[in-house]
Amino acid sequence: MPELPEVHTTTVGIKLMTKGLTVTDVWTDYGGAIHNGKLNIKDKNFFTKFKQATVGKKIINTGRRGKNILINLDGGVTILIHMKMTGHVLYGKYKKVGNSWVANQPGALQDPFNGFIHLVFNLSNQKQLVLSDVRKFAKVTFFDEHNKNAIELELLGPEPLEKDFTWQTLGDRLETKPRGKIKTVLMDQSVIAGIGNIYSDEILFESEIHPESVVKKLDIKDYKNITKAMKTILTKSIKLGGDSLSDYRNIAGERGGFQNHHKAYRQTNLPCPKKNCSGIILRKIIGGRSSHYCSVHQKLKV
Numbered sequence: 001m002p003e004l005p006e007v008h009t010t011t012v013g014i015k016l017m018t019k020g021l022t023v024t025d026v027w028t029d030y031g032g033a034i035h036n037g038k039l040n041i042k043d044k045n046f047f048t049k050f051k052q053a054t055v056g057k058k059i060i061n062t063g064r065r066g067k068n069i070l071i072n073l074d075g076g077v078t079i080l081i082h083m084k085m086t087g088h089v090l091y092g093k094y095k096k097v098g099n100s101w102v103a104n105q106p107g108a109l110q111d112p113f114n115g116f117i118h119l120v121f122n123l124s125n126q127k128q129l130v131l132s133d134v135r136k137f138a139k140v141t142f143f144d145e146h147n148k149n150a151i152e153l154e155l156l157g158p159e160p161l162e163k164d165f166t167w168q169t170l171g172d173r174l175e176t177k178p179r180g181k182i183k184t185v186l187m188d189q190s191v192i193a194g195i196g197n198i199y200s201d202e203i204l205f206e207s208e209i210h211p212e213s214v215v216k217k218l219d220i221k222d223y224k225n226i227t228k229a230m231k232t233i234l235t236k237s238i239k240l241g242g243d244s245l246s247d248y249r250n251i252a253g254e255r256g257g258f259q260n261h262h263k264a265y266r267q268t269n270l271p272c273p274k275k276n277c278s279g280i281i282l283r284k285i286i287g288g289r290s291s292h293y294c295s296v297h298q299k300l301k302v
């Protein structure tokens with residue numbers, strides 16, 4: 001699933017390419033009876049409202065909150081896209097063939113991997129902003145002052161890359177889940193926004209903390225180490241364009257580079273890459289998610 005660096009990369013791309021353009025039409029083939037009544041475009045009636053709220057509006061800005069892309073339109077309407085497991089937003093020239101959309105320009109958008117188009121925004125420059133999503137788990141909705149369709153945003157914890165996010169902030173947030181395992185708590189979006197499976201593994205590897213350590217057993221030194229590792233690793237991944245080990249692609253359909261820099265995530269049975277450490281990387285399911293960590297230098301505190 002795209003995490004903070006991937007969503008950031010996509011957000012910056014959308015902002016660069018679409019600012020000032022107008023949404024001229026919206027198309028989707030998301031749907032199905034199981035989604036009826038939901039406050040997202042997979043519900044047919046909701047999609048009608050979504051179209052009314054967005055078509056004819058100009059894109060003013062694009063931002064991010066946690067793993068959510070937020071596209072601001074004039075008139076106070078915001079489109080929210082959560083890419084979930086396999087979604088990625090793409091931008092370029094597309095054409096409709098039968099009841100599906102295909103890229104109509106050479107390059108990475110033609111990659112079959114980018115071809116699972118389930119949502120299309122037609123834009124006033126005759127190009128399209130689309131969502132490719134092979135497993136169709138993505139969530140798309142809108143909100144404005146009258147329509148509170150995105151209350152989940154209000155439940156998100158603070159942003160780890162904000163300047164005012166310090167080790168004290170981390171400590172205050174972790175202490176809301178004192179009995180939790182650190183890996184699970186770091187991925188809890190209400191504690192800190194934007195971190196998932198890949199970056200929690202990498203952050204704990206760097207911080208020398210075992211993922212099953214209990215939050216209340218951590219000390220100030222651990223808070224400082226986690227905060228430093230979090231900022232360093234997330235920033236490094238943003239510079240590399242995010243992580244494309246799985247489905248993530250940037251809006252041009254191209255891979256990021258962070259998957260070539262993993263020290264723990266999916267490195268099972270490889271020697272620990274930390275200098276002078278004799279450990280190997282182990283894999284264990286923690287809180288329902290696979291976790292990767294060094295058998296020697298990541299200390300278990302319980």
Ligand SMILES: [Zn+2]
Nearest residue numbers: 272277294297
């Ligand atoms: Zn090690």
